[in-house]
Amino acid sequence: MALITCPECGQSVSDHADACPKCGYPVGAMIEQKNTSDSPNYAYALGCEYSQQQNYEEAAKCFRNAAEQGHALSQFYLGAMYVTGQGVPQSLTDAFTWYLKAAMQGIADAQYSLALLYQEGSGVPQSYCQAFIWYSRAAEQNEPYSQLQLGLLYIEGNGVRQDFAKGLEWISKAAQQGLGEAQCYLAVQYATGNGVQKDSREAFTWFSKAAAQGIPEAQLALGICYRDGDGVSQDYSKAFEYIYKAATKNFAEAQYNLGLCYRDGIGVPQNYDEAFDWFLNAGSRGHADAQFCLGLCYRDGIVVSQNYKEAADWFTGAANQGHVEAKRNLSIMYLKGIGVPQDFNKAMELISETN
Numbered sequence: 001m002a003l004i005t006c007p008e009c010g011q012s013v014s015d016h017a018d019a020c021p022k023c024g025y026p027v028g029a030m031i032e033q034k035n036t037s038d039s040p041n042y043a044y045a046l047g048c049e050y051s052q053q054q055n056y057e058e059a060a061k062c063f064r065n066a067a068e069q070g071h072a073l074s075q076f077y078l079g080a081m082y083v084t085g086q087g088v089p090q091s092l093t094d095a096f097t098w099y100l101k102a103a104m105q106g107i108a109d110a111q112y113s114l115a116l117l118y119q120e121g122s123g124v125p126q127s128y129c130q131a132f133i134w135y136s137r138a139a140e141q142n143e144p145y146s147q148l149q150l151g152l153l154y155i156e157g158n159g160v161r162q163d164f165a166k167g168l169e170w171i172s173k174a175a176q177q178g179l180g181e182a183q184c185y186l187a188v189q190y191a192t193g194n195g196v197q198k199d200s201r202e203a204f205t206w207f208s209k210a211a212a213q214g215i216p217e218a219q220l221a222l223g224i225c226y227r228d229g230d231g232v233s234q235d236y237s238k239a240f241e242y243i244y245k246a247a248t249k250n251f252a253e254a255q256y257n258l259g260l261c262y263r264d265g266i267g268v269p270q271n272y273d274e275a276f277d278w279f280l281n282a283g284s285r286g287h288a289d290a291q292f293c294l295g296l297c298y299r300d301g302i303v304v305s306q307n308y309k310e311a312a313d314w315f316t317g318a319a320n321q322g323h324v325e326a327k328r329n330l331s332i333m334y335l336k337g338i339g340v341p342q343d344f345n346k347a348m349e350l351i352s353e354t355n
Contacts, residue, residue: 007048040071047074056087067098075102076110083113092123103134111138112146119149128159139170147174148182155195164195175206180213187218191230204231211242219246220254227266240267247278255282256290263293276303283314291318292326299329299339308339319350327354 006013008025019026047062060081066074079098082091096117102110115134118127132153138146147170153159154167168189174182187206190199204225210218223242226235240261246254259278262271276297282290295314298307312333318326331350334343 005049005052007045010052040066040069040074043069044071044074047077051077056081058087060087067101070105072102072105072107072110075099075105076107076113079110079113092117094123096123103137106137106141108138108141108143108146111135111141112143112149115146115149128153130159132159139173142173142177144174144177144179144182147171147177148179148185151182168195175209178209178213180210180215180218183207183210183213184215184218184221187221191221200225200231202231211245214249216246216249216251216254219243219249220251220257223254223257236267238267247281250281250285252282252285252287252290255279255285256287256293259290259293272303283317286317286321288318288321288323288326291315291321292323292329295326295329308333310339312339324354327351 005011006020006023006025009020009023011020011022013020043062043066047059047066050056050059050062060078063074063078063081067078075098078088079095079102081087082089082095082098084090088094096114099110099114099117103114111134115131115138117123118134119131120126132150135146135150135153139150151167151170151172151174154163154170156162168186171182171185175186183206187203187210188194189196190206191203192198204222207218207222207225211222219242223239223244223246225231226242227239228234240258243254243258243261247258255278259275259282260266261268262275262278264270276294279290279293279297283294291314295311295318297303297311298314299311300306304310312330315326315330315333319330327350330340331347331354333339334347334350336342
């Protein structure tokens with residue numbers, strides 16, 4: 001007896017087996033045709049083997065062999081290779097062609113991928129109507145990403161008549177299947193009362209599920225729930241824990257909030273140096289509130305040496321994004337010529353924008 005690799009799930013399977021015990025793939029039929037080089041099942045299996053070995057050029061040849069014989073999964077994988085440019089020249093037009101063939105045969109992942117191309121106008125003229133059709137077909141097969149996208153099309157009224165309730169229904173189905181992005185979206189609706197009755201505890205529940213999957217927006221929101229006691233008992237230690245998790249994923253809003261934790265001693269000993277570093281991380285990514293805080297640090301010499309020019313630069317960054325307090329502070333600097341050339345007209349302009 002020898003072992004072969006199931007092309008569907010990678011499980012080691014006896015060459016005497018009729019089907020993979022893990023996923024049910026008919027390896028028996030594949031084995032019977034193994035010595036037939038023109039067999040689409042064999043070409044597909046060989047393509048999977050080459051892909052696992054990262055020999056993408058050979059994998060593409062095998063998938064093409066099978067795809068041209070109508071093998072649906074090979075058509076899908078060949079389309080995916082055209083998207084990434086692995087083993088073939090990158091071509092969204094060719095990707096569309098092969099995705100369409102696989103989608104017509106009912107492959108849910110291909111239907112989702114095809115819908116995405118239509119939605120983005122990649123390799124094909126943009127068409128929300130076509131995106132809606134293909135997301136619908138995949139969603140009916142319980143493909144969670146399609147359920148999420150279909151829900152968003154309903155909510156935004158793209159390609160279909162706007163129907164918020166229908167949209168939330170589809171997003172709820174994706175959330176119940178464990179899709180983190182859908183869980184986070186659903187949590188936001190419960191937190192804000194948008195389309196559903198506001199329910200802080202329900203929002204906390206869904207944020208928790210999404211945060212457990214590593215969704216940074218959910219981790220930050222969960223941290224804020226713990227910080228503010230919204231939907232859960234107030235717990236500063238847990239607030240810091242979840243905000244920190246989100247901040248380490250280069251999420252500027254979380255980095256700013258982590259800076260506030262260090263500045264104000266929320267769930268962690270007060271530490272202005274750490275606060276400055278996290279404000280700098282967020283500010284460098286364009287976060288206006290963080291830029292304002294950095295301006296204050298440089299203006300008042302907190303942690304860093306007092307530097308009015310640096311302060312003005314950070315206030316300007318925040319002001320350009322409409323930050324009112326940054327505009328007020330910057331107007332005073334122009335009025336007095338601190339860190340910037342004195343400019344009465346600029347000062348008055350900034351002051352007028354804060355009213």
